[in-house]
Amino acid sequence: MDNNGEIIDLPPGFRFHPTDEELITHYLTNKVLDQSFNPIAIGEADLNKCEPWDLPCKAKMGEKSWYFFCVKDRKYPTGSRTNRATVSGYWKATGKDRDIHRGKTLVGMKKTLVFYMGRAPKGEKTNWVMHEYRLDGKISPYNLPKAPKNEWVICRVFKKALEVKKPMGMGIERSNSSLIPPLMELSSASSGNRALAATESQLAHVTCFSSATKMEAMGGHEELFAPECFSNSTFLPQIQLSSQFEIDPSFVNLLCPGAGFVQLLGNNNGWASSH
CATH class of the missing domain: 2.170.150.80 (NAC domain)
Structure with missing residues (x-):
């Protein structure tokens, strides 16, 4: 009309x-x-x-x-x-x-x-x-x-329709956020890093090799790898050692920093060769 x-x-x-x-x-x-x-x-x-x-x-x-x-x-x-x-x-x-x-x-x-x-x-x-x-x-x-x-x-x-202005920096934040992995993956990676750091910390502070003072208090090098040392360690599992149990030096070197000279001590004292 x-x-x-x-x-x-x-x-x-x-x-x-x-x-x-x-x-x-x-x-x-x-x-x-x-x-x-x-x-x-x-x-x-x-x-x-x-x-x-x-x-x-x-x-x-x-x-x-x-x-x-x-x-x-x-x-x-x-x-x-x-x-x-x-x-x-x-x-x-x-x-x-x-x-x-x-x-x-x-x-x-x-x-x-x-x-x-x-x-x-x-x-x-x-x-x-x-x-x-x-x-x-x-x-x-x-x-x-x-x-x-x-x-x-x-x-x-x-x-004309109203134009909605975007806050400054919104595009930059959005583009950067795409580079960040999902929250769960980020948290899992962080927890993995924390677990690795805790393991390294424990390896660096094993009771047997924490200081020279403790080594001297344990009676010298002859008793360095005595069963009491491993049983009292906060990191190694509680193992009842006997004369029939053989400790692989490479295994000890893996768990305890500074254990690379176990073979040297064994050769000098005859502890490792006797088993």
Whole structure:
């Protein structure tokens, strides 16, 4: 249904999404040549008397974008500057105007504007955006057979979605976190390192070889590998040694640092060879 209450018969799924070139050649050109031209998809509005949030209710159709024919309001009767102020704010041009071509021929220009609340230059920027289409090139108003009294344009108005800014450093933390192994693997590796460190600590502090003072207190080298030494050790298992039990020197050297000279002592005292 349009603004006049008339029902518009449209096929199911119909959407009005014209290209920039179609807006210029199929709609704006016809409006400039014939002011009575009234398509079903584009209405008329005075953007100087309407706030952007009121425009969706005045449009003939549209869900996220609304199209209007507008007459550019001159700020001064003899000048070329356009009045873009409303009661609540003003439209401010941003960026550079873009060319619109039909094939290789220039047919129009596209200007982007943003709505600001308040008065320039201290206005507050909003999310309302407008694309203004005007004729240019060979079909500009000044090159038409009969120059129009008013300069018509087509305005496409829409509200830009809010942009959520990510905190600084989030991307770096995320990239570094991918290099860290899972928590369980990290904890298991740490526990393995702690167990290895504890084993090394125990190997380095075996009661038999902790200090020379203890060795002397045990009666010298002759009793260094006596059964009492191994039975009282905090690291070696409690083994009841007998004359039939043979200790492999390589096994002792593996468990007790400094046991590499066991064979030397055995050869001197005959302890290892006697078994």
